[in-house]
Amino acid sequence: MKTVISARDIEDLIRSGGDVRSLPADAILTPSARDLLRDLEMNPPRTPPAAAGKPPAPAAAAAPQPPAKALSARSPKPELEAFFNSAYCLDLKQQMCDVGHRMWERAYVDGNGGNIAIRVGEDLALCTPTLVSKGKLQPFDICLVDFQGNQLLGARKRTSEILMHLQMMQKQPKMIASVHCHPPYATAFAVAGIEPPTCMIPEFEVFCAVATAPYRTPGSPEMGKLVSDLVDKHNLILMANHGVVAWSHNNVEEAYWRTEIIEAYCRTLVVAAQLGKPLNTFSPGQLQDLLRIKQGLGFVDPRYGLKECELCDNAEWRPGVQCAAPSRPADEAPRDPEAEKVVQAITDQILAQMK
Numbered sequence: 624m625k626t627v628i629s630a631r632d633i634e635d636l637i638r639s640g641g642d643v644r645s646l647p648a649d650a651i652l653t654p655s656a657r658d659l660l661r662d663l664e665m666n667p668p669r670t671p672p673a674a675a676g677k678p679p680a681p682a683a684a685a686a687p688q689p690p691a692k693a694l695s696a697r698s699p700k701p702e703l704e705a706f707f708n709s710a711y712c713l714d715l716k717q718q719m720c721d722v723g724h725r726m727w728e729r730a731y732v733d734g735n736g737g738n739i740a741i742r743v744g745e746d747l748a749l750c751t752p753t754l755v756s757k758g759k760l761q762p763f764d765i766c767l768v769d770f771q772g773n774q775l776l777g778a779r780k781r782t783s784e785i786l787m788h789l790q791m792m793q794k795q796p797k798m799i800a801s802v803h804c805h806p807p808y809a810t811a812f813a814v815a816g817i818e819p820p821t822c823m824i825p826e827f828e829v830f831c832a833v834a835t836a837p838y839r840t841p842g843s844p845e846m847g848k849l850v851s852d853l854v855d856k857h858n859l860i861l862m863a864n865h866g867v868v869a870w871s872h873n874n875v876e877e878a879y880w881r882t883e884i885i886e887a888y889c890r891t892l893v894v895a896a897q898l899g900k901p902l903n904t905f906s907p908g909q910l911q912d913l914l915r916i917k918q919g920l921g922f923v924d925p926r927y928g929l930k931e932c933e934l935c936d937n938a939e940w941r942p943g944v945q946c947a948a949p950s951r952p953a954d955e956a957p958r959d960p961e962a963e964k965v966v967q968a969i970t971d972q973i974l975a976q977m978k
């Protein structure tokens with residue numbers, strides 16, 4: 624497999640004193656890496672003059688390290704407690720709180736909805752508690768559970784939806800973290816039973832691979848089974864009439880990004896479908912390019928290996944603009960003619976700008 628190089632890799636290389644000319648010639652560059660290389664060509668970084676007599680700048684604080692010995696549900700309780708109270712575990716708990724706060728601020732969760740899990744051992748996971756708003760989540764709220772869902776540590780009761788996350792982890796050995804929430808636009812697609820069409824926006828193609836699971840009661844083993852059956856080739860599952868769940872083989876931050884990306888994507892589609900024009904898509908060849916980047920990043924996708932003619936099939940997606948508006952029943956009150964005029968004027972302006 625060819626190496627995929629991101630802008631971050633290039634920045635790390637430069638920071639460690641490396642030379643960008645040492646990058647493998649056949650490496651696949653992400654778009655941001657390509658931009659960065661172009662910038663570097665135009666403005667090569669100046670090496671700072673050796674600071675005579677000055678002490679070297681202190682290195683950034685080292686990230687807390689995971690326990691030397693892998694833990695499992697069979698580990699002695701004191702070992703589990705030491706892990707649960709360690710700086711490493713606190714860092715993970717803080718990452719979960721940070722993601723929870725951002726989900727709440729962006730209105731991806733409502734009431735006490737949404738949950739987050741991180742795999743921390745062979746059959747162990749950290750998870751969010753039940754009945755706590757993600758907007759107020761604190762590190763001491765986080766629970767430790769085994770893969771049967773038994774709570775091992777933590778002052779609060781674990782979420783009832785953890786069973787689904789655990790079933791996903793058992794089915795997908797690469798999975799490190801998962802995030803479940805109810806972002807309105809993506810959830811609207813899940814309610815309407817429409818899988819978002821493809822070949823429209825690069826970010827969505829690279830970071831997400833979407834499938835839909837039918838509705839079952841949240842927290843039930845049946846729901847967990849339907850979702851976990853999809854995680855071998857999909858990293859974001861639309862749960863019909865409920866919400867979304869995303870997973871990552873890297874970290875909880877990346878699982879959360881996926882929810883931001885699908886929500887922005889679904890929102891853009893809804894807006895684009897109102898503009899009165901058929902939506903443009905990229906070509907199968909352009910999608911194939913993105914899939915190569917995706918595969919290099921280690922993300923799953925059911926489309927790897929498909930022929931170009933099998934990609935970009937949007938036949939199922941019929942934007943609202945193509946549907947005739949249903950005629951209003953005769954007994955319905957007529958709309959405000961002034962408001963209608965304003966709406967018409969705005970629509971005309973948008974259409975005029977697009978021409």
Ligand SMILES: [Zn+2]
Nearest residue numbers: 736737841866
């Ligand atoms: Zn939910």
